[in-house]
Amino acid sequence: MQSRQASHVKRASRRVDVDLPTRLRHGGFRQVEVQLTNLSFGGFCARCEVALTRGDFVSIDLPDIGLVRAKVAWCHEGQMGAAFFNPVDIRRSSATA
Secondary structure (H helix, E strand, C coil), rough: CHHHHHHHHHHCCCCCEEEEEEEEECCCCCEEEEEEEEECEEEEECCCCCCCCCCEEEEEEECCCCCEEEEECCCCCCCEEEEEEECCCHHHHHHCC
16 A cells, blocks of 8 residues: 555656756666656656666756666657656756746
8 A cells, every 4th residue: 555655646746848858878878869858856758769678777867967867667659757766856957947
């Protein structure tokens, strides 16, 4: 029951729509350009041409924050979503201004 509640809390994070090119690191030090489409305290969504797998570890470069580690939650037809390991105060980023 607690994990269900925790999952609900994560989804309740307010998402902010953005349209921002940035870099994603995956598979160690490989980098790919992505288009960030939304951000929340718990994660992000982006357009990404690289086929990632659920559970992959990535780092996303957020403006004014820097590289943030995340775990891929889903990847489908050029879109992907990932959950941050730790909540990120996205208000610090100019992407959400």
